[in-house]
Amino acid sequence: QVQLVESGGGVVQPGRSLRLSCAASGFTFSDYGMHWVRQAPGKGLEWVAVISFDGSNKYYADSVKGRFTISRDNSKNTLYLQMNRLRPEDTAVYYCATEVVVVGATPFDYWGQGTLVTVSS
Amino acid sequence: SYELTQPPSVSVSPGQTARITCSGDALPKKYAYWYQQKSGQAPVLVIYEDNKRPSGIPERFSGSSSGTMATLTISGAQVEDEADYYCYSTDTIDNHRRLFGGGTKLTVL
Numbered sequence A: 001q002v003q004l005v006e007s008g009g010g011v012v013q014p015g016r017s018l019r020l021s022c023a024a025s026g027f028t029f030s031d032y033g034m035h036w037v038r039q040a041p042g043k044g045l046e047w048v049a050v051i052s053f054d055g056s057n058k059y060y061a062d063s064v065k066g067r068f069t070i071s072r073d074n075s076k077n078t079l080y081l082q083m084n085r086l087r088p089e090d091t092a093v094y095y096c097a098t099e100v101v102v103v104g105a106t107p108f109d110y111w112g113q114g115t116l117v118t119v120s121s
Numbered sequence B: 001s002y003e004l005t006q007p008p009s010v011s012v013s014p015g016q017t018a019r020i021t022c023s024g025d026a027l028p029k030k031y032a033y034w035y036q037q038k039s040g041q042a043p044v045l046v047i048y049e050d051n052k053r054p055s056g057i058p059e060r061f062s063g064s065s066s067g068t069m070a071t072l073t074i075s076g077a078q079v080e081d082e083a084d085y086y087c088y089s090t091d092t093i094d095n096h097r098r099l100f101g102g103g104t105k106l107t108v109l
Helices: none
Strands: A002-008 A010-012 A019-025 A034-041 A043-053 A058-060 A070-071 A078-083 A092-097 A102-105 A106-108 A115-119 B009-012 B018-023 B031-037 B044-047 B062-066 B067-075 B085-090 B097-101 B104-108
Touching: A019 A034, A019 A092, A019 B085, A034 A070, A034 A078, A034 B009, A043 A070, A043 B085, A043 B097, A058 A070, A078 A092, A102 A115, A115 B031, B009 B018, B018 B085, B044 B062, B067 B085
Parallel strands: A010 A115, B009 B104
Antiparallel strands: A002 A019, A019 A078, A034 A043, A034 A092, A043 A058, A070 A078, A092 A115, A102 A106, B018 B067, B031 B044, B031 B085, B062 B067, B085 B097, B085 B104
């Protein structure tokens, strides 16, 4: 079965860095674009970044552009989010998710359970 | 910047029809998707490409889109449908970026 497992969250001071990972299994990881989505405590979902299936194209929300970098290692079936110059407003649960791809009449759409990042001094 | 606008809350009694709207200037050209999120859980896709329902999602969930508004309809809402609902679509300025609406808290009681 498809599984996405995030890791790397924790408490970090403002201005520091953190790298999140998302380990994928149960599907051909290299066939799918992947997203990071975050959710601040008590708030709504916010799209963060997307990377194409082969890693050649990457796009970011304005709120993280220039500070965060999305990447992937298809040989390890793993997605990453490098977060630099962290701010208190980056505090959130970070989810990795597959691109929504419709295969026949079935959408392929899977999310991890999320990892909490807390930016605080 | 482009936004998707949802009402913060909708409340219905069990068995009534709940309608949650999502307004966005690009919706005539871009698909809307709807996610359900229950407390402490990851989002679940309930409607894709405006009006298609994934297998396993109850038939009472339906979607429509007309002009700049997409609508999620839950016909005969059940207590277990109480959740936050988010619309999701593509940014008009950059076709590769995505965005979510602000979310709607559906209360069924």
